[in-house]
Amino acid sequence: MIASRRSLSQASFTARVDDLTQAAIRDGATSFAALLHRLPGVYPTEVLASLDRLADSASVDAAVAMSIHRRAATNGVAAVEGRSLLPLPHPLDYEWRFTPDAARLLLNRAADLTPSGGDLLLFGTPGLAVEALTLPIGRRLAFLAEDNSVTDRVFALNQATGSPLSIAFCSGGLPRESADAVFLDPPWYLDFVRPMLAAAAHACRSGGVVLISLPPDGARPSAEADRQATIAFARRLGLAAIEHSPLAIAYETPFFERNALAAVGIYPPQHWRRGDLVVFRKTRASTRPPPASSGRLRDWTEVAIGRMRLFIRGGGEAHSDDASLISLVEGDILPTVSRRDPRRRQANVWTSGNRIFRTDNPQLVLEAAISCAGEAMGSGVQPSLWGSIRERETLERVAAKLRALAAIEEQEEGKTPIITTERSIAWRSSSTNSWSRSTAIVSG
Numbered sequence: 001m002i003a004s005r006r007s008l009s010q011a012s013f014t015a016r017v018d019d020l021t022q023a024a025i026r027d028g029a030t031s032f033a034a035l036l037h038r039l040p041g042v043y044p045t046e047v048l049a050s051l052d053r054l055a056d057s058a059s060v061d062a063a064v065a066m067s068i069h070r071r072a073a074t075n076g077v078a079a080v081e082g083r084s085l086l087p088l089p090h091p092l093d094y095e096w097r098f099t100p101d102a103a104r105l106l107l108n109r110a111a112d113l114t115p116s117g118g119d120l121l122l123f124g125t126p127g128l129a130v131e132a133l134t135l136p137i138g139r140r141l142a143f144l145a146e147d148n149s150v151t152d153r154v155f156a157l158n159q160a161t162g163s164p165l166s167i168a169f170c171s172g173g174l175p176r177e178s179a180d181a182v183f184l185d186p187p188w189y190l191d192f193v194r195p196m197l198a199a200a201a202h203a204c205r206s207g208g209v210v211l212i213s214l215p216p217d218g219a220r221p222s223a224e225a226d227r228q229a230t231i232a233f234a235r236r237l238g239l240a241a242i243e244h245s246p247l248a249i250a251y252e253t254p255f256f257e258r259n260a261l262a263a264v265g266i267y268p269p270q271h272w273r274r275g276d277l278v279v280f281r282k283t284r285a286s287t288r289p290p291p292a293s294s295g296r297l298r299d300w301t302e303v304a305i306g307r308m309r310l311f312i313r314g315g316g317e318a319h320s321d322d323a324s325l326i327s328l329v330e331g332d333i334l335p336t337v338s339r340r341d342p343r344r345r346q347a348n349v350w351t352s353g354n355r356i357f358r359t360d361n362p363q364l365v366l367e368a369a370i371s372c373a374g375e376a377m378g379s380g381v382q383p384s385l386w387g388s389i390r391e392r393e394t395l396e397r398v399a400a401k402l403r404a405l406a407a408i409e410e411q412e413e414g415k416t417p418i419i420t421t422e423r424s425i426a427w428r429s430s431s432t433n434s435w436s437r438s439t440a441i442v443s444g
């Protein structure tokens with residue numbers, strides 16, 4: 001029986017992180033990588049802040065603290081996104097992908113827990129879905145996904161490999177009692193975890209298992225309390241917790257997070273982030289009615305400009321003729337990835353490299369972005385569509401800025417080879433969970 005816990009205050013959390021950091025250093029974790037690995041998912045900037053506090057109070061050797069700082073500020077060889085078959089993850093999707101090893105481990109674990117010939121459902125896990133395409137799992141596989149360009153790519157890869165996956169959108173009807181194991185990795189916020197876990201519980205057959213990745217205790221002050229709340233919520237869904245494996249799931253550092261940390265001069269090892277694996281057994285039917293869908297309504301439109309995924313909010317609106325991209329933070333890269341950062345709310349233009357801007361004319365920025373995307377197909381801007389000469393000039397100026405951003409981000413990314421073997425959708429609107437198709441372009 002697990003007692004419910006209250007969220008730690010910020011002060012208690014800080015004190016706990018300091019204790020853990022001090023113990024880790026005492027035990028010989030004196031490099032940045034070793035320290036991050038020893039701590040339970042503490043964010044790199046928090047680790048360095050803890051180190052400063054401990055050095056100030058002479059609780060750790062100042063020379064050790066300085067050496068760890070130096071290592072943290074050393075930009076090693078440009079890391080290349082591990083799973084480059086998929087479009088870049090976007091911060092607005094909270095898309096942290098598993099390392100290939102972790103994906104294999106999870107698929108094997110799900111297979112071990114299910115009868116041969118059983119059905120696996122992958123829910124909100126595009127990276128896992130792609131990994132599953134290449135493995136002899138011996139189970140029927142379904143992928144329940146958001147309707148976005150990442151899923152488009154999974155569709156294409158699935159077709160190219162003989163369609164081992166059956167793919168459905170979570171904005172449509174949700175499956176009922178159709179899987180012996182459901183794997184889900186919601187964004188680490190309770191308002192995502194609860195509806196997705198409810199959908200997973202209903203999709204799971206009686207006696208089946210639900211596997212979920214949750215934030216480890218060091219991720220934030222409320223992590224432990226949130227896990228207990230999730231386990232209590234799961235109980236009402238008929239799910240009994242049978243396993244909790246702290247820090248069992250390794251993640252890649254997405255490009256947007258690498259940029260956010262680089263903006264404050266920090267370069268962590270590529271696989272520092274880990275999640276806790278919690279496994280539930282479905283022991284009875286849920287006491288809650290099944291959710292109709294788990295899709296989220298969003299008013300962002302996505303346009304691919306080369307590898308860069310540009311999200312624009314309110315693309316149907318123009319509050320001014322001025323379509324400038326207004327800086328919201330110095331250097332334009334938002335230096336955090338936390339949803340709690342208040343600067344997020346001001347942005348209505350957001351790149352996959354975590355650059356944020358505000359514009360008073362999102363409509364024109366969207367048109368400029370679509371024209372950039374169209375150039376890759378040789379279509380570009382059709383002058384008759386774009387009104388006055390002044391509007392055309394503005395459009396071209398914004399398009400040039402967007403092309404420059406895409407070039408900078410491709411450079412930052414470490415020149416990941418662009419995959420040009422398939423076609424993908426140039427832009428899509430997710431405002432009503434429907435999507436719009438313009439010209440199909442070749443993009444990576």
Ligand SMILES: C[S@@+](CC[C@H](N)C(=O)[O-])C[C@H]1O[C@@H](n2cnc3c(N)ncnc32)[C@H](O)[C@@H]1O
Nearest residue numbers: 095096097098124125126127128170185187294
């Ligand atoms: C933390 S990522 C998980 C990715 C996973 N680690 C992987 O490697 O495949 C969270 C994912 O949940 C998806 N997502 C967010 N809200 C969702 C919803 N309501 N239903 C289904 N998927 C959702 C996002 O698109 C994103 O891909």
